[in-house]
Amino acid sequence: MRGYDRINTILPDELLLEIFRHVDSKPNRDTCALVCKRWLSLERLSRETIRIGASASPDNLVRLLSRCFVNIRCVFVDERLSISLPVHYVKRRRVRRPTPSTTSSLQESDQSVSGDNGMGTSCLSDSGMAAVGDGFVKLEKLSLIWCSSVTDVGLRSFAAKCKSLKSLDLQGCYIGDEGLAAVGEYCNRLEDLNLRFCEGLTDIGLVQLALGCGRTLKSLGLAACVKVTDVSLEAVGSHCRSLETLSLDSDVINNKGMLALAKGCRLLKVLKLQCVNITDEALEAVGLFCLSLELLALYSFQKFTDRSLYAIGNGCKRLKNLTLSDCYLLSNKSLDYVAAGCPELMHIEVNGCHSIGTDGLMSIGKFCTRLSELALLYCQKIESNALSEIGEGCKFLQALHLVDCLGIGDDSICSIAKGCKYLKTLHIRRCYEVGNKGIIAVGQNCKFLTDLSIRFCDRVGDEALIAIGQGCSLHILNVSGCHQIGDAGIIAIARGCPQLTSLDVSVLQHLGDRAMMELGEGCPLLKDVVISHCRKITDVGLGYLARKCTLLESCHMVYCPGITSAGVATVVTSCTRIKKVLVEKFKVSSRTKRRAGSIINYLCVEL
Template structure:
């Protein structure tokens, strides 16, 4: 009935709040808040998270935010980026700009061009205005000191998650946090002012609550902190260490005192074999282990294989002295392993991977990067033994060829993701096998694989109807025939990269326009056969296109750029040489081209 408000008269607050909870896009929630005063009030009270970038007056911004949103529990300040929009809490919509109380307060702050940093005063205001705060993230907020953290800790005793990156907070601030808050998750990155004293206070004050700890590039933190964590924090489950200041004694203390540890990631060049030995002995619940740049170990891996029976994810990066024997020891003991990544471990060869294939039958993901000694026999064993494999990523593995990929395709019909980069022995025979056996494939990348051509793509088009992502960048043998086969058989394709494919031209784009109406991103850079006509075919049918890269396409002119910009209502990103953008095109699409248009 005209003039009668059916929604507000019938629906109670609880029902409207439940409906608003289904809106994940910030702009949608902001638009709903402008419908009426009641919706504005409900949205203000039920908004729990907000992200804020750099602004001209961040302290005034905090005042407006806490006044507008009274129930905030998750607040993030990231001063690496400009404050063009309050994400997850914008008070204005893109289409309707109706003014409301609260919107008027925030709008001048959104357009401020000058930049300054959040201060202690702003942090104090945040603590006073958000007493129910549970999670706080501060990134490169260099003006904050311990004074602000003391006030925050006193007002926000329910704080559980604290992330500081590039902040100069000192020990007194961390001591206050440890005294008043029961932290569960602490993340410190590039915090030069933090020393062992502050973190020892956290370990003591949050002994019964701390479950996750990240210490990365904090040069004044040493093994004394880890000793305090091992002594007090028996509930710790996740630990990440990235510093030269940590040695084996500290890691041993944590291993002995934190038996519930499930996740351990270390980039510590001074940690040696005895640390891993302690982890294997005491951390029987370990599920994820990631080691980077470890140089001295041998027996430690034997202990990991013997003691960590629940290990499901293993990452070994730049561990130059890791051998096939130690990898086999882990494989034989950790049979629950589902994810394996070996990156730059130059002594790992075919026999080590063969042992993994024989023992770890539950593998679902294998990543091999810069492993020159791993040959076909090792990967073929993965294909024979690991029937549950869903993802295989190969980078610069020069000894791997068609036979191993054919074994993977035949033995792992559930494969969904296959990435191959600069593996020059892999060609059409391997990709044809993938197309014949892996009908669930959704993501295929074959960057700079010179032996892959149209025959391989024809098989993929015929056998992989669920394909959504395809990258054949640098595959010179791929042409219009292969792209046409993909267009015919893969209607769900949303991302395509054919950059540096000289044989792909307008015929391929016309086929895509006919078969891949859901395409959202296409990369055509360095395609010398693409013309304005091909772009016209594409934009006429692919109405969901959001991004188009066409740098160094000599036959694409300013008219073609204008066609893309004006023909795609959903377009958000266009990458092209600056001289191909006319003043008229720039006026019509400044937000799309301003930052991405370059002189090349």
């Protein structure tokens, strides 16, 4: 019945609050808040997370938000994000002629927006930190990313008020030992701590934190803290017995600290290391004591050998995720040891380990039957038949990433296609021996494939994409730089993949308007399109695509000589959800700039 409220008179507050908590999208939440005053009030009560960027005055914004949203548990402040008042809003306020009675208040308002030097108020300060502590009494998680104006004073005042804090991210903040010691003193429930790029810290602060939060701390991240030495890791090993996750990037940590941590933190599950001074001795201790380890990532290690991976394979039977990046002294034996000793492995990434080749991969295929994701990057010793054992043994493989593996060709891809029928993601970049034969096999056998990226593979042409269009229902396709692909291949995708949401066809010299029209007809769900460096696409094809694909959110179209300012204007006017357009500046008319200047990104071509 018109005029009758069928919701507010029936649903109690508790049920509406629960409904609002299940609305994940911020725009949808904002829409709910506009329905009526009751919904506005309840929606504010239901919010538990807010994000703040480098606004005109983040300190004042914190105070305002704390009054509006009283049940906030997570606060994210990231000063890399630029969220400021619109320029036209500030100008309108300034052009009004003030009366003598309002001159002083208007000047104060202008200063709060612009700051003394235009930059001073764009950073969260110690005053803002105090406001966070005062306003968000239920706070459990605080993330401060590159908040350079926060000092020990602000961190101490915050810590003293937020004793229920469980997670603290101080990445890039210039805090020192005194502030960290205050966190250890007051925040006795802290479980997660990120101190990456906190260059002012020394062992004093971290030791004090370990003494205060050692009983509850489960996750710790350290990077580029040049004054943090083995002393800190020894304290963590002694007091943080419940530690489960450690991410460490350091040039000063040695075996002594890692040995102490491995012996003391035997519940460790996740270990990410980039420490140039650690050798086999430390990693052997990890394999001996950290028997619950599930994820191991080793980056740029040049002082340890196959001995380390032998210890890991012999002791860490629960290992599921292994990343080896730029570990030059490792050979095929390392993969042999881990594959044979860790049958639960599900994710393996080998990046730039130049001594690892075909034999190591055969061991993975033989023993790691649960493998779901394999990434091989810059592995020059992998031969054409390297993936045959993977195809035979890893039946549940869902994702394969290949980058600059020059030896891998069609035979390997055919083996994967025929054996790994549950494959969902296939990314291949600059593997020049991969051609139509391998991709056709994928289209014929991998019916669950939704994400296909074949970048700069010169031998892949239309015949391969026709097979993909007939056999797979893709959501994401990237064929950038595959010069043999033209209209026929993309048309097959348009007709066979109606669920396509993301498409990159950049640098396809033979692609024209006909393919764009077919995409408009067959792929109405497209959100992201990249057609840069496509010389045969004109305003006609682009306009047809824009009018049909009304959900389009981003479009990159630089170096397309057939696209003019009229085509750019068509995209902006037809696609009401468009958020980003990348184009040359001279192709944007004054009218388009006035209408959609905030979403247009320019390529610097003014010479």
